[in-house]
Amino acid sequence: MGAVxxxxxxxxxxxxxxxxxxxxxxxxxxxxxxxxGVFTVLRGQSFAAEAVGDIGASGGSSAFLVGAGPLAGFVxxxxxxxxxxxxxGVQRARGRDVATGIVLGLxxxxxxxxxxxxxxxxxxxxxxxxxxxGSIFAIPATAxxxxxxxxxxxxxxxxxxxxxxxxxxxSPELAAARGISARLVGFAYLLALATAVALAAExxxxxxxxxxxxxxAASALRLTSRPARALLAAALIGLACTWGGLLLAxxxxxWPPLHHGWPASFFIVALVVLSYLLAGAWxxxxxxxx
Amino acid sequence: MLHVRLxxxxxxxxxxxxxxxxxxxxxxxxATASRPPASGGRISVVGAESQYANVLAQVGGRYVATxxxxxxxxxxxxxxxxxxxxxxxIAGARLIVQNGLGYDAFMTQLEAASPAPGRRVIDxxxxxxxxxxxxxxxxxxNPRAVADVAAAVARDLGxxxxxxxxxxxxxxxxxxxxxxxxFAALSAFRRAHAGVPVASTEPVANDLLRAAGVRNLTPWNLxxxxxxxxxxxxxxxxxxxxxxxxxxxxxxxxxxxxxDTVTQSFLRAAAARHIPEVAVYETMPQGYxxxxxxxxxxxxxxxxVSTGRSTTSLAR
Numbered sequence: 373m374g375a376v377x378x379x380x381x382x383x384x385x386x387x388x389x390x391x392x393x394x395x396x397x398x399x400x401x402x403x404x405x406x407x408x409g410v411f412t413v414l415r416g417q418s419f420a421a422e423a424v425g426d427i428g429a430s431g432g433s434s435a436f437l438v439g440a441g442p443l444a445g446f447v448x449x450x451x452x453x454x455x456x457x458x459x460x461g462v463q464r465a466r467g468r469d470v471a472t473g474i475v476l477g478l479x480x481x482x483x484x485x486x487x488x489x490x491x492x493x494x495x496x497x498x499x500x501x502x503x504x505x506g507s508i509f510a511i512p513a514t515a516x517x518x519x520x521x522x523x524x525x526x527x528x529x530x531x532x533x534x535x536x537x538x539x540x541x542x543s544p545e546l547a548a549a550r551g552i553s554a555r556l557v558g559f560a561y562l563l564a565l566a567t568a569v570a571l572a573a574e575x576x577x578x579x580x581x582x583x584x585x586x587x588x589a590a591s592a593l594r595l596t597s598r599p600a601r602a603l604l605a606a607a608l609i610g611l612a613c614t615w616g617g618l619l620l621a622x623x624x625x626x627w628p629p630l631h632h633g634w635p636a637s638f639f640i641v642a643l644v645v646l647s648y649l650l651a652g653a654w655x656x657x658x659x660x661x662x
Numbered sequence: 663m664l665h666v667r668l669x670x671x672x673x674x675x676x677x678x679x680x681x682x683x684x685x686x687x688x689x690x691x692x693a694t695a696s697r698p699p700a701s702g703g704r705i706s707v708v709g710a711e712s713q714y715a716n717v718l719a720q721v722g723g724r725y726v727a728t729x730x731x732x733x734x735x736x737x738x739x740x741x742x743x744x745x746x747x748x749x750x751x752i753a754g755a756r757l758i759v760q761n762g763l764g765y766d767a768f769m770t771q772l773e774a775a776s777p778a779p780g781r782r783v784i785d786x787x788x789x790x791x792x793x794x795x796x797x798x799x800x801x802x803x804n805p806r807a808v809a810d811v812a813a814a815v816a817r818d819l820g821x822x823x824x825x826x827x828x829x830x831x832x833x834x835x836x837x838x839x840x841x842x843x844x845f846a847a848l849s850a851f852r853r854a855h856a857g858v859p860v861a862s863t864e865p866v867a868n869d870l871l872r873a874a875g876v877r878n879l880t881p882w883n884l885x886x887x888x889x890x891x892x893x894x895x896x897x898x899x900x901x902x903x904x905x906x907x908x909x910x911x912x913x914x915x916x917x918x919x920x921x922d923t924v925t926q927s928f929l930r931a932a933a934a935r936h937i938p939e940v941a942v943y944e945t946m947p948q949g950y951x952x953x954x955x956x957x958x959x960x961x962x963x964x965x966x967v968s969t970g971r972s973t974t975s976l977a978r
Contacts, residue, residue: 510899
């Protein structure tokens with residue numbers, strides 16, 4: 373038993389300062405993404421999350437141009453994207469798809485431009501892979517305070533608008549009858565989403581960031597329809613996926629034939645998808661009338 | 663097809679695909695050749711990298727007009743984009759020196775696109791008889807290999823212009839004499855500091871380090887991942903972190919042209935522990951010839967190991 377455990381969780385895993393930094397940073401980001409993600413799924417805005425992430429990618433790549441860390445760019449551009457989405461009518465169901473699609477295209481167009489400029493003027497050749505696919509083990513431990521500050525702000529914002537947001541998301545008519553401004557609440561929520569997506573982009577890359585926001589939340593909402601429980605379940609499922617992904621990435625270093633290690637982003641996203649499938653199987657298990 | 667990209671490493675090539683369209687739109691990329699193919703009776707010769715162009719110029723002397731394709735030491739050669747002027751330059755060249763090993767695969771493609779019966783191509787990988795699986799493509803950091811390149815250049819120029827064959831041979835002999843101080847510096851360093859441990863970010867200068875008797879403690883996988891822009895494995899990052907934190911190394915050698923968040927965090931950690939850094943260049947910097955460049959790199963290494971002083975730039 374002990375030998376099996378040692379084979380799965382090789383002792384070096386916990387001794388490594390690189391792993392510790394990734395566990396702390398990934399954990400914080402995952403919780404924020406999962407909490408925000410519950411509302412993303414409730415409101416049916418997964419596609420908007422993707423668009424915000426893509427714009428965030430252009431921010432991350434522009435940060436390389438000016439020599440700043442990618443996180444600052446991710447956050448600034450994601451927030452700007454959220455504003456643009458709001459302005460061009462993400463609230464209206466019909467406008468939502470088109471608005472999101474257009475913003476998404478712009479995001480990757482700008483990313484292409486900034487990465488090209490950065491790599492032909494500066495020596496930022498690793499930037500492309502880092503921005504698009506993430507590099508969680510490569511983030512220095514010194515990034516943690518900023519991540520905690522941003523994540524904390526997003527969660528705080530979510531807590532402040534929690535009740536009205538829930539009402540607007542589930543029953544817009546009732547919310548309107550009570551005099552809640554759907555636009556204001558929606559915009560505040562989009563800012564929280566932008567922050568969560570930016571943090572997730574820093575961790576597993578801009579392309580995969582949506583998976584961390586939407587995936588654990590979607591799994592949680594398959595298991596329970598109570599909001600408070602869903603938030604807790606999403607955070608726990610997210611942590612399991614992220615930390616499990618880090619462990620598998622570490623273990624994959626010893627796998628034949630390459631003995632090289634697979635990217636953590638892949639494992640995290642794979643576990644997210646697996647959790648969604650398992651949650652579905654649990655919900656539809658025999659003997660449960662649903 | 664002018665849209666050739668320099669990509670020795672498939673993953674990076676894939677990541678750059680969306681930007682291919684940008685290549686022509688955003689003109690004036692710093693690394694492209696802008697000088698027109700030479701005229702006036704001189705032989706047009708092209709070095710795919712400025713260091714090989716320098717060998718061509720030293721051996722060819724007054725009978726050649728030399729153009730370098732990759733010659734901007736401020737950018738990463740792996741992200742180079744070919745422009746139409748480069749294609750024109752290659753089409754007009756009589757003698758080309760290129761590195762091979764996929765480092766400058768765009769040269770082979772452009773040569774095939776504009777066949778010229780009399781053109782000679784020296785592929786350094788093939789000249790040295792290296793297999794395609796050779797992991798470290800930075801062949802010019804081996805001065806002996808570059809001496810072989812000079813000999814091949816003298817031979818091929820002699821065939822292109824038999825009337826000046828003696829001149830080229832004399833110039834090649836001069837090239838070798840100018841290389842002697844590099845070998846002297848290498849043996850002096852070996853005598854003084856044999857087996858001295860260093861860390862690196864990329865394998866760029868590994869051949870020179872090996873010739874100087876230096877031990878590079880950085881895991882090969884990490885060097886390769888950083889070179890290829892691939893997500894490095896946590897185990898390798900941990901190893902690098904440990905050799906810096908425990909001060910097992912006397913210097914950290916980094917590729918000045920390829921830095922990212924990972925390499926910067928290593929450099930910061932090294933600086934915090936008073937480990938000197940040594941900047942090495944992938945492309946020959948301005949104001950140097952091949953020999954003085956190699957001597958400057960060795961002097962920087964010696965300064966770091968002997969006196970603990972960093973060298974972050976060779977600009978002069």
